[in-house]
Amino acid sequence: MADAPLLVGYWRSSAAYRVRIAVNLKGLTPRHAAVHLRKGEQRGADHLGLNPSGLVPVWQExxxxxxxxxxIxxxxxxxxxxxxxxxxxxRDRAVAREIALTVACDIHPLGNLRVLDKLTADWGAGAPARAAWNRHWIxxxxxxxxxRLAHSAGRYAVGDAPSLADICLVPQVYNARRFELDLTPYPLIRAVDEAARAHPAFAAAAPEAQADAE
Structure with a gap:
């Protein structure tokens, strides 16, 4: 019998967080392995053999x-x-994709660890500058x-069922709080995030619930 699929991630990676939510919504039970991004394990030969980009997550069967x-x-x-x-x-599918891609393409890449490390290495950005950079783009x-949510939101980002939009938005709200972005101007985002995080699939995927959480 084949082994269960393996999900390689890192507890605080918002991209891995997305996949954990999706896995939980589907009721899947993959094995989990952690790659410590802060220690640079993603640049090791073993991980690069799985993903030459040196990023997480990776889904392996x-x-x-x-x-x-x-x-994934x-x-x-x-x-x-x-x-x-x-x-x-x-149309609802298209809107869900729009919200997801706004997070995954417009916001998230600018706050990726390797981008922040480049800001530090080349321009001397310390922790306050890195946080301000993230707050700006988020x-x-x-x-x-x-x-967009003013026209699409119900209980969740698009209507009353969790979708790809929530899968991407909730981890980005986690990052926003981590970098101390004032969320007061975004009441609809806050409401959607609160509803989604109450869902068991989202709660179990939260960074602090992971075995490698620090």
């Missing part, structure tokens, strides 16, 4: 390895289609998402 959180989530949704991660209506992205 027998004879198959996949990186990039949104690619799409694969999970196509392989285990129930419950669906995207809404039924085409705030710009959240303003756009808040405006």
């Amino acid at each position: 027998e004879g198959f390895s996949l990186a990039q959180s949104l690619a 989530i799409e694969y999970l949704d196509e392989t285990w289609p129930e419950p669906p991660i995207l809404p039924a209506a085409p 705030g710009i992205g959240f303003a756009a998402i808040e405006a």
Whole structure:
């Protein structure tokens, strides 16, 4: 019998956090392995053999390895289609993708650890400057998402069921709090985040609930 799939991540990686939420929503029980990003384990030969980009998460099955959180989530949704991660209506699906991509493409890359480390290495950015950098870019992205939620949100970001939008938004709100962004201007984001984090799949995926949490 083949081993259960393996999810390689790091407790505080928001990209890995997304995949943990999706896995939990699907009711899957993969094995978990941690790569310590702060210690640079992602640059070791073993991890680069799984993902040449040197990032997490990585989803591994027998004879198959996949990186990039949104690619992994799409694969999970196509392989285990129930419950669906995207809404039924085409326009709602498009909006869920829009919110997810605003996080994954516009906000998250600018706050990635290797970007922050480059700011420090080349321009001497210390912890306060790194935090201010993150607050700036998260705030710009959240303003756009808040405006979208005014037309799409129900209990969750798009209607009344959790979707890809929430899977991406909740980890980014975690990052916003970590970098002390004032969330007062984003009441809809705060409401969606509160509702989603009360869902068992989101609660079990939270960084502080992970075995490698520090």
